[in-house]
Amino acid sequence: MTQQHSLSLDSGLAIVYRLRHSPQSRRARIKICPQGRVEVVVPLGFDLAQVPAFVAQHHQWIQDTQDRFKTTRQTLAPETLDRLPQSIELRAIGTTWYVSYNPYQATDSTSPTVTLRADAPHLLLQGSLQAVTPCCDLLGRWLRLQAKAVLPPLLQSLSQTTGLGYSQVTLRSQKTLWGSCSARQSISLNDRLLFLPPDLVRYVLIHELCHTRHLDHSPRFWALVSQKDPDYAQWEKALKQAWAYVPPWVNP
Numbered sequence: 145m146t147q148q149h150s151l152s153l154d155s156g157l158a159i160v161y162r163l164r165h166s167p168q169s170r171r172a173r174i175k176i177c178p179q180g181r182v183e184v185v186v187p188l189g190f191d192l193a194q195v196p197a198f199v200a201q202h203h204q205w206i207q208d209t210q211d212r213f214k215t216t217r218q219t220l221a222p223e224t225l226d227r228l229p230q231s232i233e234l235r236a237i238g239t240t241w242y243v244s245y246n247p248y249q250a251t252d253s254t255s256p257t258v259t260l261r262a263d264a265p266h267l268l269l270q271g272s273l274q275a276v277t278p279c280c281d282l283l284g285r286w287l288r289l290q291a292k293a294v295l296p297p298l299l300q301s302l303s304q305t306t307g308l309g310y311s312q313v314t315l316r317s318q319k320t321l322w323g324s325c326s327a328r329q330s331i332s333l334n335d336r337l338l339f340l341p342p343d344l345v346r347y348v349l350i351h352e353l354c355h356t357r358h359l360d361h362s363p364r365f366w367a368l369v370s371q372k373d374p375d376y377a378q379w380e381k382a383l384k385q386a387w388a389y390v391p392p393w394v395n396p
Contacts (some may be wrong), residue, residue, distance in 0.1 A: 151199050159199055159206060161254045168235070168341050174202055175240050176209045200352070214264075220245055227276045229283070229393045232267070234338045236295055236345045241265045243283075280393050284317060287394075291315050291335035297380070299331065299349050306372045308353040319395065322348045322383070325355035339389040347379035 151159045159173075161182035169187040172195070177180055185194060199206070213230060220228070232241045244266060267286065269279055296313050303309055311329040317336065323334045331352045337345050350373050358365035369376045 149195075151196050153200060153203055157203065157207070159203060161199060163195060165190075168238075168343075170238060172198055173240070174199070174206065175231070175233075176206065176213065176242065180210045180213055182206055182210075185372040199306055202292045202371050206374055209242055212242065216245050224276060227267075227393065229391060232283070232287075232391070234290065235341050235389065237290075238342070239265060241267055243269060245265045245269050283393065287338065288315060288317070291333070295333050295335070295337060295345075295349075298345070299333070299353070300348050302346065303353060306350060306353055308372070309330070310353065310356050317394075323388070325352045325359065327359060329356045331356075336390050336394060339391070340386055341389075344379060344382055344386060345385055347373055347376065348383070351376075 147163045148393065149161055149163055151161070153159070159182060159389060161184050163184050163186065165188055166185050167188055171187045172184065174182065174184055182199075184199060186192070186195065216230060226247065229245070230243050232243060234241070235238075242265060245268075246323050252280060268281070292315060295312075295315065299310070299313050309329065310325070310331045313331045313333060313334050316332055318334045321332075322334050322337060322340075333349070333352070336350060340348075354365060354368045355373060357368055366376075373379070
């Protein structure tokens with residue numbers, strides 16, 4: 145459920161935002177959609193009296209992000225804009241990255257580059273942006289780097305918690321599998337897991353760890369899965385719809 149609010153600042157600026165409660169959120173955060181709309185997402189039980197001050201504290205960031213989106217809408221052709229993301233939500237770690245574009249004429253040998261800004265969650269993609277596929281490929285490489293920083297440590301932690309070991313972990317970009325496990329206990333994880341909610345990611349990793357004991361989906365396998373995650377049936381059902389979390393730009 146969302147509710148619309150308006151906050152007037154001393155400068156005379158008015159910020160209109162939608163307030164949404166999210167069971168998955170662990171902290172309050174602000175999202176800006178490509179059209180400039182502001183959404184404040186808070187966890188259940190959050191003190192709503194703190195929301196106006198939270199919005200006011202981030203008002204400059206809100207305005208700067210809205211300006212970036214406006215510039216992008218003015219500089220890119222509509223057909224290109226429709227195919228490139230202006231924000232990337234990594235639900236697995238509860239972060240949203242905002243993508244800015246700086247198009248310029250380049251030679252055939254020049255490709256777009258992705259630049260990360262350390263002071264804020266912004267990606268800058270610049271170059272000959274009319275070629276959508278190279279842009280998406282670069283964003284895919286960036287996604288892989290994020291996955292490398294998140295998924296292997298999480299797998300190691302769950303391995304210690306469950307007592308299920310593995311030999312190595314690799315990352316891939318796959319269209320049909322979230323993960324796999326070989327007879328040598330080598331686990332492969334899909335970097336697109338970052339688009340899924342944290343509970344689903346955790347279950348996928350536990351599922352693959354259980355395959356280090358049983359490579360098939362026999363009753364013994366499911367008994368082990370049930371032991372390590374009693375809610376596994378709920379997650380299995382959710383995974384059937386989970387590909388909807390993956391944005392179109394990942395498969396241009």
